[in-house]
Amino acid sequence: MDIINDITYDTLKVRFEDDICFLQIYRPEQNNTINDRLIEEFKLVLDKCEEDAKIIVLEGLPEVFCFGADFKAIQEETGGDISQQERNPGALYDLWSRLASGPYVTIAHVRGKVNAGGVGFVAACDIVLCEDKTIFSLSELLFGLMPACVLPFLIRRMGFAKANYLTLMTQPVSAQQAIEWGLADACEENSKNLLRKHLLRLRRLNKTGIKRYKKYMNTLDDFPEVSKADAIAGNIEVFSDEENINKIKRFVNTGKFPWESE
Known part of the structure; x- marks a missing residue:
């Protein structure tokens, strides 16, 4: 639990160094997966960053940056009174849109494994730095799902063909490879040193200049709003499929993938 300015964070660790916000996804017991609480807390941090930060550094754990949706939480919801139609994938999409278009420079500092929705966080950031052992993957189609909300951000960063290949292969x-495809910008064995070098340069920028630049860039690329409705509809469709939900439940309960026998 982290407390910043009287706000208690259960899923994040947050610290400010002058006008730089270091924001760490911190759910070690849940493999740094995404749940509703994380999305809510993340938005509170971005609210503060609107005025107080010119740079946001997004990090995860050394072993796993973010591993996508919290399947256990989804299982609990679908086992109760909450239907998948009542879920709101738009909240996460809006969060990524704010990372992509907000009045700050966003840096994803990626270590370990990053999968599914974790790739969404990466693709939404302005700059992506990683250690040379980082592994990126999209596993959704293995469960009959698809990275509907991730893809608009991923296509913007690495192009349609490579985003399509990464989605279909699930490997x-x-x-x-991520650098060659445009998903990441730079990597080093010591990614903390790589981050330090980038911050030394980016600190020279001022908040007003960044804000004006990002506002201008948003006029050149309106992809978040144009793609939002289709992305949300696609997400709701696959998460409303009972067969897909059963695959998720089985994986949570047994650890077995859909193609594995009982």
């Missing part, structure tokens, strides 16, 4: 790719 992890290395940091070097």
Whole structure:
């Protein structure tokens, strides 16, 4: 639990160094997966960053940056009175849109494994730095799902063909491959040093200049709003499919993938 300015964070660790916000996804017991609480807390941090930060550094754990949706939480919801139609994928989409278009420079500092929705966080950031052992993957189609909300951000960053290939193959790719495809910008064995070097340069920018630049860039690329309705509809469709939900439940209960026998 982290407390910043009288706000208690259960899923994040947050610290400010002058006008730089270091925001760490911190759910170690849940493999740094995404739940509703994380989204709510993340938005509170971004609210503060609107005026107080010119740079946001998004980090995860050394072993896993973010591993996507919290399947256990989804299982609990679908086992109760909450239907998948009542889920709001738009909240996460809006969060990524704010990372992509907000009045600050966003840096994803990625270590360990990053999968599914975790790739959404990465693709939404302005700059992506990683250690040379980082592994990126999209596993959704293995469960009959699809990265509907991730893809608009991913296509914007790495292009349609490579985003399509990464989605269809569901295989992890290395940091070097991610750089060649445009998903990451730079990697080093010591990614903390790589981050330090970038921050030394970015500190020279002022908040007003960044704000004006990001506002201008938003006029050149209106993809978040144009793609939002289709992305949300696609997400709701696959998460409303009973067969897909059963695959998720089985995986949570047994650890077995859909193609594995009982």
